[in-house]
Amino acid sequence: MAEQQQQQQPLRVMELFAGVGGFRAGLEGLPGQARSEPSAFQMVWSNQWEPATKRQHASEVYAARWGSTGHHNENIFAVVDDGDKFATILAAKPDLLVAGSPCQDYSVANAASKARGLEGKKGVLWWAIYEILKQCASAGELIKYLVLENVDRLVKSPTKCRGRDFAVILSSLEALGYAVEWRVVNAADYAYPQRRRRVFIVAYHRSTAAYQRLLQSTLRDGAGAWMLREGTLARAFPASGEFPDRLKPTLSVPADPVQAQATYVAGKRNASPFANAGLLLGGQVWSADLRPVNPVAGVTLGDIVAKTVHVPPEFYLDDADLAAWVYLKGAKNIARTSVSGHAYVYTEGAVCFPDALDRPSRTIITSEGGSAPSRFKHVIAEASGRLRRLLPEELEQLNGFPRGFAEHPGVSDAKRAFLMGNALVVGLVERIGQALATVAADDAGSLSATERLPGEEACGASSLAPA
Numbered sequence: 001m002a003e004q005q006q007q008q009q010p011l012r013v014m015e016l017f018a019g020v021g022g023f024r025a026g027l028e029g030l031p032g033q034a035r036s037e038p039s040a041f042q043m044v045w046s047n048q049w050e051p052a053t054k055r056q057h058a059s060e061v062y063a064a065r066w067g068s069t070g071h072h073n074e075n076i077f078a079v080v081d082d083g084d085k086f087a088t089i090l091a092a093k094p095d096l097l098v099a100g101s102p103c104q105d106y107s108v109a110n111a112a113s114k115a116r117g118l119e120g121k122k123g124v125l126w127w128a129i130y131e132i133l134k135q136c137a138s139a140g141e142l143i144k145y146l147v148l149e150n151v152d153r154l155v156k157s158p159t160k161c162r163g164r165d166f167a168v169i170l171s172s173l174e175a176l177g178y179a180v181e182w183r184v185v186n187a188a189d190y191a192y193p194q195r196r197r198r199v200f201i202v203a204y205h206r207s208t209a210a211y212q213r214l215l216q217s218t219l220r221d222g223a224g225a226w227m228l229r230e231g232t233l234a235r236a237f238p239a240s241g242e243f244p245d246r247l248k249p250t251l252s253v254p255a256d257p258v259q260a261q262a263t264y265v266a267g268k269r270n271a272s273p274f275a276n277a278g279l280l281l282g283g284q285v286w287s288a289d290l291r292p293v294n295p296v297a298g299v300t301l302g303d304i305v306a307k308t309v310h311v312p313p314e315f316y317l318d319d320a321d322l323a324a325w326v327y328l329k330g331a332k333n334i335a336r337t338s339v340s341g342h343a344y345v346y347t348e349g350a351v352c353f354p355d356a357l358d359r360p361s362r363t364i365i366t367s368e369g370g371s372a373p374s375r376f377k378h379v380i381a382e383a384s385g386r387l388r389r390l391l392p393e394e395l396e397q398l399n400g401f402p403r404g405f406a407e408h409p410g411v412s413d414a415k416r417a418f419l420m421g422n423a424l425v426v427g428l429v430e431r432i433g434q435a436l437a438t439v440a441a442d443d444a445g446s447l448s449a450t451e452r453l454p455g456e457e458a459c460g461a462s463s464l465a466p467a
Contacts, residue, residue, distance in 0.1 A: 010041050011041050011095040013028075013045075019048060020061045020062055026427070043066070044093070047073070047079065048072075061408050064408055077124075080135070090139050094143055095143065097129065097132065101125040126169060130172050145202070145210075156274070163273050166272070169201075170280045179215070181233055190295070190428070191295075193298065193398050198428075202232045208440070210440050213442075223281075227277055227288070235439070236431040237431065240290065249284040250275075250286060252284050253280070273285070301378075311388060316386055317379065325387075330351075331350040355379060355380050370414045399425055
């Protein structure tokens with residue numbers, strides 16, 4: 001009976017790079033939202049900090065919606081490097097870490113000369129996750145699961161060595177004892193009103209029953225079974241693929257990110273070996289392209305804007321700027337010369353202008369706000385023919401937040417648009433949470449970090465390869 005009660009306890013969640021709380025909204029539900037049953041998740045620790053800015057708008061919105069208990073507005077490395085501050089994470093005892101860190105630089109070069117062996121600015125935020133996982137494990141407070149979100153180009157970055165960054169991330173998680181699955185998901189393929197492609201990464205520590213089931217499934221039926229039917233992302237986002245269950249491994253990664261970076265070689269013509277879905281287990285990687293099963297027409301941009309009653313005049317395009325909007329949205333072929341003196345032609349295709357109302361919107365990006373003409377901002381035509389930009393309320397709803405969610409004293413309309421460009425589609429997280437709760441249902445009282453799982457000896461670089 002005690003074990004059964006333990007299994008019913010919600011997973012304790014820590015949220016990094018929280019923004020306005022998209023992960024929390026998807027896992028716990030929106031503030032004040034009525035639920036038919038208790039949530040499977042409980043947020044116990046969160047952090048949001050925007051560098052080089054005086055006002056911490058996202059953190060202010062987060063605290064205004066959910067309260068400040070357990071919420072931290074501080075450079076995450078200041079927390080990682082300070083024993084007293086890190087103790088707040090240990091005291092929270094998180095089971096699940098969720099994060100949507102920026103995709104910049106994942107290099108681990110110069111490891112011998114740098115405290116964390118890192119380069120870059122925002123890309124080092126990945127290494128904050130790595131350090132938290134490592135320090136929690138050392139302190140006996142294992143974080144069992146991860147759910148991470150990033151731009152889809154992560155699996156093919158950097159440009160000059162495609163796939164290396166993702167190989168380094170996988171190697172880091174392998175070194176910490178995690179199995180990993182990933183999937184690139186377009187929100188519009190699952191009936192959400194935005195064409196937003198993001199990669200979601202789910203990881204299970206080897207001490208969990210979920211890891212054990214993944215291992216046994218792969219040994220028994222091949223990687224395809226987990227990728228298509230049994231895994232968290234397979235349950236959340238039904239998909240199909242033209243490959244056998246006995247999919248062959250794509251490559252191996254060492255349990256050492258420095259070695260992974262030093263030895264990584266991209267494929268022919270600088271191709272990434274990582275397709276839009278895959279699995280890492282025991283140092284081996286399986287990867288294949290999947291496609292949604294029977295995608296259906298969902299909510300459109302027109303459905304969202306139809307709910308708008310009043311449009312402030314400043315959101316309508318100025319006739320004097322119309323030529324600039326048309327030029328920026330149009331196709332271009334421009335002769336240019338590089339710094340080295342090489343002549344080339346810069347080309348880009350046209351962007352729909354105005355935006356189509358009978359389909360999901362394009363991806364919202366951080367430069368959506370403001371009245372200046374732009375190639376990337378959404379512009380719609382009203383029934384009268386007048387052209388206007390999208391309102392912050394419409395951008396919020398396109399991400400699955402209630403209208404007015406990011407409205408807060410001192411947060412301008414342009415900043416609200418910026419916050420939505422940094423946000424994620426709440427409904428996708430909700431799907432993942434429901435699936436993870438099912439996959440992790442048997443993990444109460446799971447093995448300690450030092451115990452070896454039955455069959456784990458067979459998880460080496462060659463033993464999982466299909467015959």
